[in-house]
Structures are given as structure tokens and as C-alpha cells.
Amino acid sequence: MSSPQVSVIIPTYNRATLVKRAIQSVLNQTFKDFELIIVDDASDDETPEVIDSINDARLEYIRHDLNRHGGAARNTGIKYASGKYIAFLDDDDEWYPTKLERQVERFETVSNEIGLVYCWREVYKNGELVNKASPELFGDIFDETLVWNPIGNTSTFMLPACVLDAVDGFDEHLLRGQDSDLVRRVTREYKVDYIPDYLVKQHWKHKGDQITDVDSDRMYDSIESHLVTLERFDSYFKDNPAPKAELLTVIGRLYAQTGDWSKSLSYLVRGTATKPTSSAVKKELVRSIKEFLKIIR
Missing domain, CATH: 3.90.550.10 (Spore Coat Polysaccharide Biosynthesis Protein SpsA; Chain A)
Structure with a gap:
């Protein structure tokens, strides 16, 4: 056959x-x-x-x-x-x-x-x-x-x-x-x-689905996925700083959504230092600040 x-x-x-x-x-x-x-x-x-x-x-x-x-x-x-x-x-x-x-x-x-x-x-x-x-x-x-x-x-x-x-x-x-x-x-x-x-x-979002405590776990899983990308393509990022900078700031924003401001700030600083002129980095910084304001209000 x-x-x-x-x-x-x-x-x-x-x-x-x-x-x-x-x-x-x-x-x-x-x-x-x-x-x-x-x-x-x-x-x-x-x-x-x-x-x-x-x-x-x-x-x-x-x-x-x-x-x-x-x-x-x-x-x-x-x-x-x-x-x-x-x-x-x-x-x-x-x-x-x-x-x-x-x-x-x-x-x-x-x-x-x-x-x-x-x-x-x-x-x-x-x-x-x-x-x-x-x-x-x-x-x-x-x-x-x-x-x-x-x-x-x-x-x-x-x-x-x-x-x-x-x-x-x-x-x-x-x-x-x-x-x-x-x-x-x-x-x-x-x-x-x-x-x-x-x-x-x-x-x-099927009918009957419910939001549960696993949402926080999913956020950390997303962070882990981005960290794997950083490591997997490290040699490529050395010659291409713009996508690395954006990726670092995205990780920073995701950490902000979990309330881990120490790690959030660390990745945001690294992203900005990698490519300070990147418009994508600036956009992620603004989104991270908004996440922070949501929490302190």
C-alpha cells in the first residue's frame, strides 16, 4: 500500500x-x-x-x-x-x-x-x-x-x-x-x-472556559519561550542588535505584567542599551510604563 x-x-x-x-x-x-x-x-x-x-x-x-x-x-x-x-x-x-x-x-x-x-x-x-x-x-x-x-x-x-x-x-x-x-x-x-x-x-475563549490561576504560569511560559529565542540565536543577534533589543524589552514588559519589577527593569535597561534608537524598543518601554501604572493605581 x-x-x-x-x-x-x-x-x-x-x-x-x-x-x-x-x-x-x-x-x-x-x-x-x-x-x-x-x-x-x-x-x-x-x-x-x-x-x-x-x-x-x-x-x-x-x-x-x-x-x-x-x-x-x-x-x-x-x-x-x-x-x-x-x-x-x-x-x-x-x-x-x-x-x-x-x-x-x-x-x-x-x-x-x-x-x-x-x-x-x-x-x-x-x-x-x-x-x-x-x-x-x-x-x-x-x-x-x-x-x-x-x-x-x-x-x-x-x-x-x-x-x-x-x-x-x-x-x-x-x-x-x-x-x-x-x-x-x-x-x-x-x-x-x-x-x-x-x-x-x-x-x-470557548463557552464554559474559565480564567484561573494558570494565567500567571502562562505568562512565565511566554517569558521562557523568549529566553530560549535569545539563547538559540545568540550568534545571529551579535550582528543584528535591533531584534535583540526589541526581544529584551518585550521580556521586560512581560516581567512587568507578573509584578517582578526587578527583572523587568533589568531587561528593559538591557534592551535600551542594546539599541537605544530603536522605535520598537521605545514602544515596549511605553507599554511597560503603562503596566507599572496599572499596578500602582
């Missing part, structure tokens, strides 16, 4: 009420030559029963014994994937029917310098459309990725399997910013292209 052209990977954790919608959007694709790999990251809800209720020979279900988070779940999917191209879908997102078809067509017409093709996305909050994200970055975009991910989440990506192998997949140590980190490592070595069409519905 020949390998499918595309491997679709859906990592999931305790989203029994949502994952079936994501799966159905894959099964409804106009492009049919794919395998669908569901990686259950040790859910303790009804996810196994939901997956078991879906009868499709292209679906493979893999379950972790322990919760290992999104990066590890995606890497497990990559390990079992046999397709030439790999696409990821978050368990709470959806694809429009031509998503795979359009991206495969693009890959078949571009050079092997292209390591990632993304598409535009619609963003829904509690079921209502709140934003349309339509980035138009292509070619060599590494500089633009160093502070933030400017192209979208993993649900918009398709990559050749050989590219994911070359960059060693996702960093499993990162709890947040795994997609941004992957984009940086891919764009350091490859060019990107995009489909100028809305092919993904990204959902967030």
Missing part, C-alpha cells in the same frame, strides 16, 4: 466536546490522499469514545500514557506520519474544505527552497467572528519572526516532512510558543509562501 501524500496531525487533550468538529473538517477535505493521526495526550474525559465512534480507515489513534503537552504530542504524530507533507490542526480549530488541496498545489509549483506554506485564518471568540488574519509575508522572513510569530498558528501550516526532520520537530521543553519557535527554526533555513485565502477557522 502506497503512502499518503499528506499526513494530518491533531494533538488533543480533554477536548471531547470539540475534537470531533476538527476531525470532521479534515474528513470533509476535497483533497482525499491523506492519513489522519490523532494523538491523545492522556485525556481523562470521553475523548477515546469520541474517536472510537468515527469510522474512517484513514484515521489512526495514538494515546500517550502521560500528559506530555502539545510539542510532544505533535512530535509523536510526526514520528508515525508517512506522508510527503505534514499539516497540523489544533483540536478546537477547523479547516475549510479546500485547505489541503490549495497547499499541496502550491508546494507542487514552488522550489524546494520553500519549507512552509501557510494560509489566512478567521478568528472566532465564543463562536463569533472577531478578526480576519491575512499576513502577506513570503520568501526569507526570518528577521520578522524573532520577536513574535507573524504568520499564524500551526493550524495554518503545511510543511514537507523532510523539513520537520531537518529542524528536529517541535521543542518539547516549551509549554508555550512552540509554533513560534518552530517558525523561527524553519525560516532560519528555508523560505516560506502563503495562500491568500481564509482556509482556517481558529477558535478561542
